[in-house]
Amino acid sequence: MREIRIAVRNKCLKAEGKPEIVCGNSDYLLYFEPDEEWAPYQAKTARFFWYDNRERAFLHTDILFEHNAVQVPVLRNTNEVAVGIFAGDLLASAPLRIPCLPAVTDGSDIIAPLPPDLYTQLVEYLRDLAEGAVIRQTAVLCSDRVTVRTERCRTEQETEGA
Numbered sequence: 001m002r003e004i005r006i007a008v009r010n011k012c013l014k015a016e017g018k019p020e021i022v023c024g025n026s027d028y029l030l031y032f033e034p035d036e037e038w039a040p041y042q043a044k045t046a047r048f049f050w051y052d053n054r055e056r057a058f059l060h061t062d063i064l065f066e067h068n069a070v071q072v073p074v075l076r077n078t079n080e081v082a083v084g085i086f087a088g089d090l091l092a093s094a095p096l097r098i099p100c101l102p103a104v105t106d107g108s109d110i111i112a113p114l115p116p117d118l119y120t121q122l123v124e125y126l127r128d129l130a131e132g133a134v135i136r137q138t139a140v141l142c143s144d145r146v147t148v149r150t151e152r153c154r155t156e157q158e159t160e161g162a
Helices: 118-130 156-161
Strands: 002-009 012-015 028-034 043-052 057-066 069-071 080-087 096-101 134-142 145-153
Touching: 012 080, 012 096, 028 080, 057 069
Parallel strands: 002 028
Antiparallel strands: 002 012, 028 069, 043 057, 043 080, 080 096, 134 145
16 A cells, blocks of 8 residues: 555645655555544544546545545546545544546546447347247457357247247
8 A cells, every 4th residue: 555644733734745646546545644633533534526537527535434544545537636534523624635647547448338239139138038038148359349149049848849
């Protein structure tokens, strides 16, 4: 885990050094060093908010944590994340901005697009199942495209009647 140490003084956060987060990774841990006003609160919530450049939307997530460490959520397609903490009813900090570097996976679809005729294949498959057919499918991956070949095998009833 990569640790980013953050001092919390008078509700303001200050990071040690010059932290950076590389998007697309899950191995960042924020370690808060709070002053005495946070001592009564064992449980705290970290709020992460950022602008997603691809979706053109502001996103945020809240993560409840105990003690002083919280894992950073996986971030994508952003230039920075702001993080702050809050606890009780209500003690809240100002946000700290942490620069984010793009990852090689930013901007690309993680899941390959579905074949355009998938809906038709599913409807036919379900119809054949409802009719009692035994279905055998073979999936072939070729040039990042999945092709599904479906064979309708004879049912036991069809075999007996032949």
